[in-house]
Amino acid sequence: MTHPSGTDERRRFQRIDFDAPTELRQGDRQWPVKLLDLSLKGLLIERPAPWDADLTQDFDALIHLDKEVTVHMQVELRHEEPTRLGFVCLYIDVDSMTHLHRLVELNLADSTEMMRELRELIED
Template sequence: MTTSSNERRRFQRIDFDAPTELCQGERCWPVNLLDISLKGLLIERPANWNADLSQDFEAVIHLNEKRSEVRMQVELRHEEPERLGFLCLYIDIDSMTHLHRLVELNLADSTEMMRELRQLIED
């Protein structure tokens, strides 16, 4: 990643591996989640990728066997040969609670977590 990308990044990415699906209408792709933040996610491009890039997606990240999950409406923001980056457009309160806890557990600095939440609210 270049320095300018680091300067622009306002949300810490958390390396995270969990069963994840990306859906668009009737189509769903099981995907490998690379990282997640309060503002989006990065996945490996699925082998059978044939999505309508003009339409939004729903990402579902399964956190455990107790059916806890993070669901978010996302849009494709950047596409690389092996990775796809998505911006979160909408997340419900239950999913946000799970995501907040996940990020909080992975950030060593509680001050950083508060800064990210303020930034999310201001965006």
Template sequence: MSDHDERRRFQRIEFDATTELRQGLQRWPTKLLDVSLKGLLVERPANWEADLTQDFEAIIHLDPSTRVEMQVELRHEEPSRLGFVCLYIDIDSMTHLHRLVELNVADSTEMMRELRELIE
């Protein structure tokens, strides 16, 4: 287990959903690899040329009428993947994300611990 994995306090769940990164007028469709209450990991888009000093908006389309929108910051960049941490999420998006994670985390005690950590 790497140091990065040991520091991770939020369980990531694999989830396949249409996802888009936005920054200003730039738009990058990408593949969601996993998501947590605190961030997401996506495939690095082929045409990735972003201003790494600026924040991004991540939009995860759960279905045609439901989406999770987050203001995110790039935390790590690899040749094939990008990791983002959530800076801001509205209550509707948090409700959808919470439900998604809840349905995929078997341990309700772990889910409550994550929620407490997120609030703190």
């Protein structure tokens, strides 16, 4: 896969296109955002306007799968583009990981790929 900077990158975690109500929080600030895709290791969102975050601090990402189920991740901004922001997951609780695992599993056609990703996640 080619990175926006032009360098080649081999993705270890499959991204799935997914649209769900999502918010990004940092302290008392919060931004409703458009989720573009996610993986077991992070997420990509449209850059909100205005974007006045403290880039030295971590964020909480909340992905509302339905009224009762929310995936909650502590994330770090990993790359910033004019229209998109990419975050890597620093921490996710067991319930959120279970929901995210199931979501990714349903969207990956190859169960072998899912097992490989889980092994890589555990080994990180």
